[in-house]
Amino acid sequence: MMKHRSGKTLVGWWPIVPLLAILFALPAPAAVQAAERNDTLVVGMELAYPPFEMTDKAGKPTGVSVDLAHELGKALGRKVVIRNTAFDGLIPSLKTGKIDLIISSMTATAERAKSIDFSDPYLETGLCLLVKKSSPVTSIKDLDQPGRVVAVKKGTTGHVYAEKHIARAKVLVLDKEAAAVLEVVQGKADAFIYDQMSTYQNWRKNQDMTRALLVPFQKESWAVGIRKGNGQLKEQVNGFLKDFRARGGFEKLGDTYLKEEKEAFKKLGYPFFL
Template structure:
């Protein structure tokens, strides 16, 4: 009888541990300032490609998902301190970032592009690497890193917010804004009368986006990698593309540029 009670208690303990683990929310960090990937509806509800992707991941893992809106430069610190379980925020996998955090396998391919003013005369990245040229970048992005490394002849204008950098181009105060292709496309679509989008890749190697994970959290990384493979095969990424990126994809296809998904 005593042995049966002990076994029952052990079984209850294991069941409770399983239930608590299954019910633990998955905290996902992202900066909700990057439509159509990370943004908020009018009522403040998180929305966009990355939000839907996070929800699909939660469903796959059987865990509730909570989105934490965090400024870009606070995302990696929040991951390292355990404030969030992972980051899904259009983050490029770089060697420098991999020194302190882990990434999933890539889920999207990205390249830098140029948003320029119609009056600037800029037609290529070489046109920006000139004395007297001003390049707007968002702090900490791969556009910022690239400009620092390769465009040393130009003057860099560094901003915390994407829209501030874009405004410099619209007003003709900057000759170009470096960011990923979809962001450049989106801003050109909103300001066709004053800007031009140079979408053709100019980097030697494409960039890839990954979901960022705290170093040592190998179990979650394995689960996320499995989810990404599953989502690529079951139509999840195609559905997200059709929902949010139909016009952009048509433009990319027309130009012969490899699309994100």
């Protein structure tokens, strides 16, 4: 038995003390989760943009961005978890802590930089046009005309460009790249605003019905999205990107996933961006 400072005897107190000591020594669930999260890097991407973000026949994530994420994880000593997320949901997921990074062919824009941070650019590209073969459109300037229809994918820089610069033509906002391409193939849209590589690939699949205007009318760069206030991780990502490029890592990724495209761009006289 123990006596309290009041002098009263406390019956049964002593056996509780060791139990309390054990309980306080155990890590709290939140602490356990935090420790586990420190060992894991959750990377968000939309697995619907081959060959950068996609799934293999078994449904597992693969592609340029997936390999890049795993190489980053190795450099940081952290296990990588790929979280498939709709493109327009990536920034909200990053801001709320559901993911640690965005590696999803995301263009670093001033507007996006208001809510998240970006790494140094790791890829240079630009917006161009996939147009229907019979269309008289030869440049972005020809698109903004009454009666014309322009397809864009929701949440992309093509969508942002159309909202800012196309006032007289109808802008058709679609959730999927394939749906936008189909609008052009079927002649329902005059053009689809998208990046160089995808435009080339979509033209290659639909050469009888489309033309690719591959000279970019707006140059862009892709970067890794990082939550604001996470300066240490940003510094680590930038260090990795610099080292990975110096070791020829991006060149190897290009050879693995984009060899045919590299050769085609060389023949066309366009610089290959990876």
